Amino acid sequence: MKSFDLIQPATIDEALAAWQPGASWLGGGTNLVDLMKAGALQPDTVIDVNRLPGLREIETLSDGATRIGALVSNAELASDMEFARSFPAIAEAVLSGASGQLRNAATVAGNLMQRTRCAYFQDPNAACNRREPGSGCDARAGENANLAVLGWSDACIATSPSDLCVSLAALDAVVEIRGREGQREIAIADFHLLPGDTPERETALQPGELIVAVRLPAEARQFAANARYLKVRERTSFAFAVASCAAALQMEGGRISKARLALGAVAARPWRVAEAETLLAGHLPDTDLFARAADAALAGASPSGANAWKIELARRTVIRALTLAAAGTPARMPALPASPFGELAGELAHV
Amino acid sequence: MSDILARPVRFGSNSGQPVTRRDGIAKVTGAAVFAADNAPEKLLYAVYVPATIARGRVVHLDTDAAKAHPGVTLVMTPQNRPALQGDPSEKPTMFSFRVEVLQDDTVRYAGQPIALVVGKTLEAATEGARLLKPRYTADPARTALDDNESFGFEPEGFGLPAGAEHGDVEAGHAAADKSVDVIYETASQYHNPMETHAVVAAWEGDRLTLDMPSQALAMSCAGYAFFFGIPAENVTLRSPYLGGGFGSKAIPTGPQVLAILAARETARPVKLMLTRQQMFGPVGHRGATRQRLRLGIGAKGALTVIDHEGVAETSTFDDFVEPAANASQGLYAAQALRSTHRAVRLDVGTPGPMRAPGEASGSAALECAMDELAEAAGIDPLEFRLLNYAETEPGTGKPYSSKALRDCYLQGAKRFGWAGRPLQSGQMRDENGLLTGWGMGTALFPCPMFAAEATATLRADGTALVETSAADMGQGAWTALAQIAADSLGVPLDRLEFRAGDSRLPDGGVAGGSGHTATAGNALHAAGSDVIAQLGQIAAEDKDSPLHGAGNARFVARDGRIHVEGDETRSEALADIFARAGKAEVTGNGSAARPPEAAEKHAMHSHGAVFAEVKVDPELCQMRVTRLVGAFAAGRIINPRLAESQLMGGMIWGISFALHEEAKFDRRSGRVMNADFAGYHVPVNADVAGLEVITVHEDDPYVNALGIKGVGEIGITGTVGAIANAIWHATGRRIRRFPIRIEDLLNA
Amino acid sequence: MPLSINLTINGGARNVALDDPRVTLLDLLRERLALPGTKKGCDRGQCGACTVLVNGRRVNSCLTLAATLDGAEITTIEGLSNGELHPVQSAFIENDAFQCGYCTPGQIMSAVGLIMEGSAGDDPERIREGMSGNLCRCAAYHGITLAVQEATRRMAENRREDAA
DSSP states (O other): OOOOEEEOOSSHHHHHHHOOTTEEEESSOTTHHHHHHHTSOOOSEEEEOTTOTTOSOEEEOTTSOEEEETTOBHHHHHHOHHHHHHOHHHHHHHHTSSOHHHHHHOBHHHHHTOOOOOHHHHOTTSOBTTTSTTSOBTTTTSSOTTSOSSSOBTTBOOOOOOSHHHHHHHTTOEEEEEETTEEEEEEHHHHBOOOTTOTTOOBSOOTTOEEEEEEEOGGGGGGGGGEEEEEEESSSSSOOEEEEEEEEEEEETTEEEEEEEEEESSSSSOBOOHHHHHTTTTSOOOHHHHHHHHHHHTTTOOOSSSOHHHHHHHHHHHHHHHHHHHHOOBSSOOSSTTOTTOOOOSOBSOO | OOOOOOOOOOOOSSTTOOOOOTTHHHHHHTOSOOGGGOOOTTOEEEEEEEOSSSSEEEEEOOHHHHHHSTTEEEEEOTTTOOOOSSOTTSOSSTTOOOOOSSSSSEEOSTTOEEEEEEESSHHHHHHHHHHTOOEEEEOOOOOSGGGSOEEOOOOBTTTBOOOEEESOHHHHHHTOSEEEEEEEEEOOBOOOOSSOOEEEEEEETTEEEEEOOOSOHHHHHHHHHHHHTSOGGGEEEEOSOOSOOTTTTSSOOHHHHHHHHHHHHHTSOEEEEOOTGGGSSTTOOBOOEEEEEEEEEOTTSOEEEEEEEEEEEEESSSOOOOOGGGGGSSSBOOSEEEEEEEEEEESSOOOOOOSSTTHHHHHHHHHHHHHHHHHHHTOOHHHHHHHTBOSBOTTTOOBBSOOOHHHHHHHHHHHHTOTTOOSSSSOEEOTTOOEEEEEEEEEEEEOOOOOEEEEEEEETTSOEEEEOOOOOSSSOHHHHHHHHHHHHHTOOGGGEEEEOSBTTSSOOOOSOTTOHHHHHHHHHHHHHHHHHHHHHHHHHTOTTSTTTTOTTSOEEEETTEEEETTEEEEEEEHHHHHHHHTOSEEEEEEEEOOOHHHHHHOBOEEEEEEEEEEEEOTTTOOEEEEEEEEEEEOBOOSOHHHHHHHHHHHHHHHHHHHHTOOOOBOTTTOOBTTOSTTTSOOOOGGGOOEEEEEEOOOOOSSSOTTOBOOOSSTTTTTHHHHHHHHHHHHHSOOOOBSSOOHHHHHHO | OOEEEEEEETTEEEEEEESOTTOBHHHIIIIISSOTTSOOSOSSSSSOTTEEEETTEEEEGGGSBGGGGTTOEEEOGGGSOBSBOOHHHHHHHHTTOOSSOSSHHHHHHHHHHHHHHTSSTTOHHHHHHHTTTSOOTTOOHHHHHHHHHHHHHHHHHHHHHHHO
16 A cells, blocks of 8 residues: 555545645545555545534434435445335345445445546556546456446446435435535436546546535435335445445335336446436336336446347336335335345235 | 274264364464564565466666665566575475576476566565566467367376276267266466465574474475585475465475575575465466366266366476366266366466365266256266266275265255255245255265374373474364374373474374374374373383283273273273373374285275255346255264365355365466456355255274374365366256356356 | 643553554554554454454454554454353363364354354354354364354353343
8 A cells, every 4th residue: 555644634625725636535444545555546645524513423414314424324324214114115225235244334426436446546556537546447347247338438438336425316316515616516316427438537526626515305314104225236246236226115005106216337427317206206106117217217227238138128127116105115124225125025015 | 804993983082073273262362373473573574476477588677776676685587586405396295386586587387487686675575576567578378278288197106196997988888878078168277375484594604594484394304404505404394374275285396496495595584475476387286188078878877987087287388287187087877987087278378276176177078977867867966977987996995994985875855855956957946036046966086094103192191292393274183183182192182282383393294185284193093092002001010000911912091091901800090000100291103104915905085965945037147056055984084073064165165166266377377367366266255155064974994093094175076066066957057168158157 | 742641441540641643553463562462464454363252243353553542442352252262262171162263262252253143143154154254273263153053042041041
């Protein structure tokens, strides 16, 4: 690991003042330290944000929104009973990711900033436009069976590995940001960028900006009775998604009144398609309807390599996630969260 | 000459008991010291640079940058690498491979060591190694079986396996009423014990001390002594615990040689521990295979032929060809049998023996092909195997030393609930709508013995000391061998001190080939018996002893007494014999190796039957093994608790082989792109749901005096096929490439 | 850049002078504080062998920079039992929940963390999921699940007895 200076500011203002080009924010370290060991990231300065005050609360705001501090750990978020009841798909997504140990360390903001698992990004000896602009993309003709089928470009075919972000995207989360210029907000849909010609620009954050919170609007709670996350994996647990989907519905008299849908592991950002949601609204849930929504969600998908199979898998994942959401949020978190093998028999929570 | 029937050795009070591990407390409290846990004074850290191309030359290393990094004390490259006394392309022992130790600037595979950096801290050495930033001239990498021509070879030594041919194979094909002709492929797999290869090396003059995990202490000492031009007895190797080995820790490796060299050069102790990424290169792997199986049956379902051709990878500079086709010898009663092997040279590290080498890959293909043939014949897969049950070893006609395979089939099937399984695929769904399939496979593994020595000392106070340089890599040598030794001396386990895991002790042989308990166990038993014979002789010559005059008898010890074998009324307390003889202790020696005539006369194998239930999501195609039942007959089981654990571990390796393990090479660079535990999947806890092991009773009077076979590897065999067959049964799809992936089912 | 951090390790206060911010908690314990019970299996957060408790929560010590831990309370395998084995430790022995023993310190610390989290209870499927961050290449998973189940029950009983 390259040598670096460690700075441990006590306030957000100190942290922002300490930032300079070549610096990285350190939260839980589960992704940054890993990539520093791999040599894929080589910051000159590491700014430890763990001592910053006021970033560890989950609170309900006066307008009914829920605000999650940037340093809330993945585990704290998923195990907060009130939060998990209100946002079961988010809790399920979080619990389907990584391991108990990693979730204890990883923060919510860190999860938003998580880098791709593309092997060529992680390997400093490979060409990767995302890691080293202009160097090329070894993944295009390499081991790419699990890379993007949507939103990719000739410059980059990486996917976002986050589960949490998929569920946040479905529920219209807002990212609160502090910079030297002050505070601003970015809708989650605009937060992660597609690669285009500049895959090195992964998020809408400006250099030196810091995530301070993620907010869920009051309306996001309305989906609590019919919200699921489904994650297809190559092993039963502790694996990144091959395809995933967050599905959240509002039901009125047996009909879907509102639908939210986001896919994971198919693009460089959580993939949300308004048309797919619109065509669900007002209808009785059934498999044909879900299949049409899935087709809409996958519109424009194309293989970036040996991964055409993922398009069909993602389509089926959407259909299943919608089917599960329509059936209702389980009373208790499945033993294997988000797994096709995670179903528990028994009563539903909110029927 | 009649059979030399080994006298059945009486079960003592210790053998056969499911006692917990003697090293249990050390292991659960963190007190067990593994190699890299050692930190002698003045320790330096070594980190090597792995090649990032697979074929070519290193043309530049930025040694100035590395040396300038604070804390770096030595940068070793082919330019300044101190001389070794032994030629690295020579093989010091029969199980050795050529090692890559900076002998030149040639790169033969990705991951090959191309430089070594030593530093005062691990952090400094690690960064120093990164700063070398090698530049290369690269030639195209060849990492897939299609990337080079295959070739046949004359069998030789350890790495170039013989095939076999029995009966008229062409006639067998011609006589077939139904046949299958299928090609199965298996992926490159890397051992990946949880403890990576490590060494702490310290020199004192021309004496070398190594803290290093080793499955074969004496052989490792001989190997390192060869490279450094010192007598083997000058090498002390301490390996009280191995954090897993699975075949990868039996022989000297290049990185470990380099660390020892760095210790000599710096005159300081040096620690080197491979990173997980570095485990995908210079320390062996299971080579990929492509196997063609042509099987035929007559009208009544009897096999007319098993014709098994294996092609496997080896490196460009040494030979280890996965002997996959040999799995088809010795199992089913075919009229004609042929197994052949070919090899392909690739730009990879030399493959090596990995848990059930040959049998794992070969059995996977064979058991699937058998299932395909059973399907074609419309016969239940278990019934099909019983129909082709070999009463004597196919081809040779040799009797089996023991074979309780029929009991394995029946007990396993009963426990699993095999009866009533639909013959057709796609017939079963569970209550959640998941496709459900049942499959089975036969497990087979030979039971070799190696050579080992041991000493035993019994003291007048009733305590005992036994010594052999056995290696415990998790199989339970500390415990099972102590149980055998305690029985041979007639003492309770808690009165026995067992010293092992140190090369200064009598040679305990190799912990490999599933033969360690049989080999070291028989040596310990012989040593204990020697002690008892000496004491019996003392008593027989003593007119005050109840054993007086029994000099021609055999003596056995039990519960602190010596008995005349066959005459239970005559016995005397050990303490009394000691007291009258005025001795404080008696020491005996023992050795073990299989008598060649015993091996000549009998076919010796462990057997088993594995039954699998797999559930497959009908749309998403994610798979989960929900139930595995394995019934194994492996001779005498010294410790059922530990044996069952080993068999379960092997069966989970079967899950891993069937559904997970695969090194994915970038075809251009030749690098393994998933060289870590995030990308190279092995099963996690959630992948293991229902798992049951039955150990079927089996007495074997021929394998060795104790009747021990072995349980370390057989669990993988049978299991891989059982899982693949269950996937077919669930889905109707035959996937002939391992590991079976979601996309294989989705695309099929 | 000399850094000084105060840690409580296995109940004892330690002042640690660090000369390098790159040092992870794992390497600090193993190479500098003579506590090698915590094991390195992958050094990348992918195997769980390095699991310790930091402020009562299980984490991968290989991904934790030591310098960021000033004031933290660390429990390693060496500090789990005081004389008498912890219920998880004895359940591991009784259920043969390990073979080579290399992943075992991490498995046990992870199990202790999981039991404290309280989300798995004695449900085997939840235990399997909760323990899936700890690889065991010997594949002693069957015994691990049984051991965690048994230890969970025993610890609950002990708490009830203490309360009575």
